[in-house]
Amino acid sequence: MTENALNTQQLNEPQSNGQSMTVLVTGASGKTGRRVAEAAEAAGHTVRAASRSGAVRFDWYDPTTWEDALRGADAAYLAYMPDVGAPGAGEAVGALARQAVALGVRRLVLLSARGEDQAEPAERAVRESGARWTVVRASWFAQNLSEGPLLEGMRAGELVFPAGEVLEPFIDSRDIADVVVEVLRPDSGYAGRVVEISGPRLLSFRDAVAEVSAATGREIRYVPVSAREYGGALAGYGVPAEEAEFLIELFETNLDGRNAYLSEGVREVLGRAPRDFAEFAREQAEAGVWKA
Template identity: 40%
Template structure:
């Protein structure tokens, strides 16, 4: 089957991360010219541009000849995130960019403020609010702990609708290429609620190697973060952010995947079966 060449040029800010790299790959599979960003260094790959949030002198070259931008900010709950995203939106207007899609979090006022910067930009926009990724257990925050058989985290019995990154990526791609998603906010979650302890129990039951979950209080988890090299200020911020989003406000299931893709989300149990069994074979 012949693949039609699509002329819309799309920049993925954060294109080397877990989600951004998947978005770039799927856009290119659909024959869209997708550009990813790196923070520094010499560029030897095609369609890669330097972009530094803290260095606005890198922005113009990164945004040149781009139609749409997918924005993955390092942490939309950080105090400086609103200003950075607002300035990027303003720069996008000046550069003739037509559409912004923002990966957002769920339930935080600081995050909603960042969303407002996009919504009030005057450009076409879509906001995608995502739950915690399934893939945090295989290639993210918790992967090493799972491999070692013990996960220490701040969450108690609160439940989370973990979402699969492949589902999220498919949603993002559609929001970037299909006009019908303009001016929409989508809540993208998995189809079931699990506590973090339940999640590691599912993994342990699947692999045959039990994983112990330890609930740490704020003081102990702060010490753990500092021991792992985080600054005291960043550790304090992360504790506050975690306590906010893990207070039960996000223990609900969104319908973004069904609305955008017309199909149900991947179950967490299916994700575990597909990933952890393969690792044991």
């Protein structure tokens, strides 16, 4: 290859060809970002761990923080907060993705959600940004029961949640991270593609809570409520009215049974089965996560 050809390719590809890249990880202290950062480091990449309080300051709602986070990175993992389908996600993801491309960050992976129509603007924005993009659409995370707002209820012995008896193939967010780091590789073949991933088994929330209960040896009950009742309770906890309204709509649509099927993305990308919920429940119980 001539030097000119090499330079042209270097402009169009992250500086890696399978070797070390500098990867900006947004939401780097969260359920997926933390594990994406760990998996990227294990794969030999240099990680920029970004969030509002992270080593690299990054705020989706403050575009003045974006340039320093992006400049010099080869690739970026984008997890929009509070949700990929939240109002304004399309505009923010699009603006960030275009800035990333302008700064030479060619490889972008957007975390999205299976069956979430509200995520379409963010997905379209990253597709139209000019980046070499991949959208990873995940099912409901197992770690929603061990980290974040639902943990308190689990510890108190009662998960109140608007999921009825719907079936969901809970995915371990370590599998999301492994998929993200694999598809980020310049020669992975996943640029320009949507990858749908899920866990290996359908469980209702009642089943999932029962598995945690069995693993911990403590009684934990599942109490299904309507999305409206749940939204009302969120507002009582100080969640802003607009966000609570969005979440009600999200739960009413996304927990209506549309996601009660398995996706093959983990096996396709990683060549192995996704981790089972039972493994997650056992490990987290042993770690004492759900102790009262």
